[in-house]
Amino acid sequence: MRDELSGRERQVAELTAQGLTCAEAGEVLGLSGRTVEVYRAHAMIKLKARNAAHLAALLNMETLAALTARIDNLERQVDQLMVRITKQEA
Template identity: 50%
Template sequence: MSPSDIDYKEVLMRAPVGMCVSRNRVIQFANPALEAMFRYGAGALDGISFEPLYPTAAEFARTGRRLLRLLGQADAYSDERIMKRREGELFWCHTSGRSLVSRNPHAAVIWVFEDLSAKRPVASGLSAREREIAALIAEGKTSKVIAKQLDLSPRTVEMYRARLMAKFAARTSAGLVHKLMSFSAA
């Protein structure tokens, strides 16, 4: 089989991970794995904004601003974040994207989503900002790096880190990372 014999749309349709193509943060095409992950029917994600897939409209807006800056620098982005299924259930998701139009990050992007909920249940009772900072702490990022990425002061990130440590009864940052990675929403 030569590369010219490959039906790339069929490859996307059969991919074992959620994939989609977006234009200006509106899903143009989603594969069945993405539709199943977010619990939408066939074709139901096509033509809709990513906003309903985020826990809140504010998180959608903040992530969009962050992606605009980061995709504009490297044309690729990857993180772990909390997303929302159609019925409202929150879950951890590894997300990777690559801009198809250099210097215009949201113009066209191919996205890959992997559901991490079996390995990392969502901690209940966290604010949107706490969830955002917890996700970056779980990636092992320092307060200084988190502050720069979220356009916050390092002191503000430290205050959130302390609040998270208290909520999870963690004595050290390493302990917090461990608890964030293994927390079970019982």
């Protein structure tokens, strides 16, 4: 999903997901609040977000999905290590 956005759109969307206003995000990025509004609008159009809260929810859901996949991968690695340890102890 984030791949669909330009680098700046992604930055603005991530700051929106963190709860920053356009003015606050502008301060962080060294842009005017109006410029941030434009980037946010472009991100919302590309991701089909209805409003800023929906944009934030979409990004947070994507982050959660990525973290869940990473946790699943780590759990598999732990299981494999436990099997090796058990075999070595036997």
